[in-house]
Amino acid sequence: MKAVSVVTIKKELQHRSTEELMELCLRLSKFKKENKELLTYLLFESHDESGYIETVKQEINEQFETINTDSYFYIKKSVRKILRNIKKYARYSLKKETEVELLLHFCQTLKDFEPSIKRNVTLTNIYERQIVLIRKIMATLHEDLQYDYNLELEDLEN
Template identity: 45%
Template sequence: MSITTYGLAQIKKEIQHLPAPQLAELCLRLARYKKENKELLAYLLFEQHNEADFMENVKAEAGFMFSQLPSQSYFTAKGLRKILKMLTKYIKFSGSKTVEIELLLSFCQNYLQYVIKQTSYKPIRLILTRQIDKVKATISKLHEDIQFDYTADYNKMLDEADSKLPWLNKKSHLL
């Protein structure tokens, strides 16, 4: 016997008919089973109203993780993926394109500061180029006014990357 999985529309309709105490009980029960559910609920309750502080805390945590990266290329790549996994989780929690751009630009700047510049280990290089491409794609989806603000930050980061990393092709990443 298996439990039927319902779609979000059906679940939303059913939730609208529940009284507040029963809804709170369901939320707590859901939070009990997965750490990520608990973290999302904590973000929605305590952090969502102050996104700037939330971003600064996440940037600080990522910066600390960057400072702890090992020097061996294989383990550096693993550490970078771990940082990206954390950033992706928080980006998903916020659901905001501006938060996504801010955190990914911060990732790229930390990468330029902490990661070995002359590495020939391709996975480390690909991690940065993928994040640059993500930032570029996300900026292009924003409103023109906001897009202008982030384009300047993006181009500044790209100039810095071009000067520090001989293997980066700046022209392929320009907006």
């Protein structure tokens, strides 16, 4: 089955009743974990963005604590998984400020991680790519936010 475009779906949804839309949303939430997570964010967490950011930061910290540090192979796999989750949570929010805050927290946690990431080229590259991405996203933000985030980024790089 070929999926139709978002425009076509939007036009069709305009012709549906509120009850039908609710049924479609509930049915959609049963199929993928991401759909359910997005609905949870939209319904319960989108009104309190700072609370959402703190919740995600706590989850990031918990994930870093459970990393198997026996070898850099396991560390790399876990760090990539954490980064995938951060990207997913940032997509739910669609706010650049949220993405920057989450990435800054990720980089700070990764920098402080033991064993040091400086002993592994791949982990260092992941860290540096996120710093570049933060700078790129920061360029699109308001000047006041850019200044605040730039201070945090300078602390991170020193």
